[in-house]
Amino acid sequence: MDKPLQEPALQTVSLYVAQPKIYPRAVHGWFAVWRWVLVFATQALFYGLPWWNWNGRQAVLFDLEARRFFIFDLVLYPQDLVYLTALLLISAYALFLFTAVAGRLWCGFACPQTVYTEIFLWIERHTEGDRGARIQLDRARWGPEKLLRKSAKHAAWLAVSLWTGFTFVGFFTPIRELGGATVGGLLGAWESFWILFYALATYGNAGFLREQVCKYMCPYARFQSAMFDKDTLVISYDTARGDPRGPRSKKQGPAALQSAGLGSCVDCKQCVQVCPTGIDIREGLQYECIGCAACIDACNGVMDSFHYERGLIRYATQNGIDKGWSAAQQWRRVLRPRVLVYTAILLVVSAAMVWSLATRLPFRADIVRDRAALARQVDDGYIENVYRLQLMNASGNALRLQLAVSGIDTLAFSSPPALHVLAPAEARWVTVALRVPPEMAAQLSPGAHPMQFRISQVALDGQPGPVLVEKSTFVIPR
Numbered sequence: 001m002d003k004p005l006q007e008p009a010l011q012t013v014s015l016y017v018a019q020p021k022i023y024p025r026a027v028h029g030w031f032a033v034w035r036w037v038l039v040f041a042t043q044a045l046f047y048g049l050p051w052w053n054w055n056g057r058q059a060v061l062f063d064l065e066a067r068r069f070f071i072f073d074l075v076l077y078p079q080d081l082v083y084l085t086a087l088l089l090i091s092a093y094a095l096f097l098f099t100a101v102a103g104r105l106w107c108g109f110a111c112p113q114t115v116y117t118e119i120f121l122w123i124e125r126h127t128e129g130d131r132g133a134r135i136q137l138d139r140a141r142w143g144p145e146k147l148l149r150k151s152a153k154h155a156a157w158l159a160v161s162l163w164t165g166f167t168f169v170g171f172f173t174p175i176r177e178l179g180g181a182t183v184g185g186l187l188g189a190w191e192s193f194w195i196l197f198y199a200l201a202t203y204g205n206a207g208f209l210r211e212q213v214c215k216y217m218c219p220y221a222r223f224q225s226a227m228f229d230k231d232t233l234v235i236s237y238d239t240a241r242g243d244p245r246g247p248r249s250k251k252q253g254p255a256a257l258q259s260a261g262l263g264s265c266v267d268c269k270q271c272v273q274v275c276p277t278g279i280d281i282r283e284g285l286q287y288e289c290i291g292c293a294a295c296i297d298a299c300n301g302v303m304d305s306f307h308y309e310r311g312l313i314r315y316a317t318q319n320g321i322d323k324g325w326s327a328a329q330q331w332r333r334v335l336r337p338r339v340l341v342y343t344a345i346l347l348v349v350s351a352a353m354v355w356s357l358a359t360r361l362p363f364r365a366d367i368v369r370d371r372a373a374l375a376r377q378v379d380d381g382y383i384e385n386v387y388r389l390q391l392m393n394a395s396g397n398a399l400r401l402q403l404a405v406s407g408i409d410t411l412a413f414s415s416p417p418a419l420h421v422l423a424p425a426e427a428r429w430v431t432v433a434l435r436v437p438p439e440m441a442a443q444l445s446p447g448a449h450p451m452q453f454r455i456s457q458v459a460l461d462g463q464p465g466p467v468l469v470e471k472s473t474f475v476i477p478r
């Protein structure tokens, strides 16, 4: 008789392991100062730039509706997309270069996730206290003090988040008008949505997700290893010097270490407690390490208090640690082929962009043929074509533009072309008609004939300035 089929035993496999909450301890030191310098510099730029006026308008404004980007005197149109491409290339190669030289410098010091987490942690420390106090507060029962401290923290977080959302939208909508609309309760649906969306993203990422963004959401953590090699400076624990680890009295000076069979690491775990991602750098380089150098500051403080030499945790290369190289020997290996290639590409693209911006014409033009009537015969047998020209002032000054044509003998405007005076950043459509006399039309075969529009800038004293040549065609009907 057949045995009944057994049901396979059900087993639950968790693809996400809940992590214990991390309570980073405050840290002081050289790298902490640098991190705060970068917090102030980046945030002064972010919060301050939209309020800066330049020649009577917002100095930096990405006006998507008008399809124009204003950056001080520069006015960029969709035709200037090449500059955005160059900027992306420069950013990418700068990231590759810094990573190849010194690991995750961007992550540890300038990434918005790091910067806002630092600001939110500062608020947390001033409302709930440092690591120990925060752990105790979270364990404590709800009462007036806990309620007050938590409410103060969340109120401050929300204020920073909303101001950040408002500032972000202020790069795309004139910020003074946006401020007036916010105060007057006249915000549009899209503006409200983006302010709240960006505010919520800041509140969630810097207040709650924190290291989870770096560990699970940021793709850079995954592919950075492709840019590392054995000569990349990374945050390293010097195992040879630090192990065997163990607690000891502060009275036990460096000379007594060998006899006690101990390395320099006093196993105080300060380096773990200050780590924003909660890892132990003594276990070796891990992908969770964002290179913030907080553990260097913490460990240097401990080394000072024990009168040991600093640098048990330090920036070092794998070759440097393995072969016991000095700092100078490691720095000599910085100029290796991949660093030189990244530097060369970065310099070439940056120089090309600067040269292109410096020699860029202050105006642009787009030619559109009138598709409804490509060519027609008018009075006295003249053949006429109609064009629509978009003249764009790509500068912060008023411009006087004069039109002319070339490429076909006797081709002329049907009526004398006007001098177009464009206000700063103005884009204007003008319609022009060109014609050739019947005798020239008879010489030209039916079809499209190449010709050019020549748009020249005219100075106030009438002197001709730079000329933009735009190709088009003149059509002779069958």
Ligand code: SF4
Pocket: 237, 242, 264, 265, 266, 267, 268, 269, 270, 271, 272, 282, 298, 299, 302, 312, 313
């Ligand atoms: S801070 Fe320095 S001494 Fe303390 S556990 Fe970390 S490596 Fe060891």
Ligand code: SF4
Pocket: 235, 271, 274, 275, 276, 277, 278, 279, 280, 281, 288, 289, 290, 291, 292, 293, 294, 295, 296
């Ligand atoms: S291990 Fe050190 S450098 Fe890496 S994230 Fe933690 S504190 Fe920052």
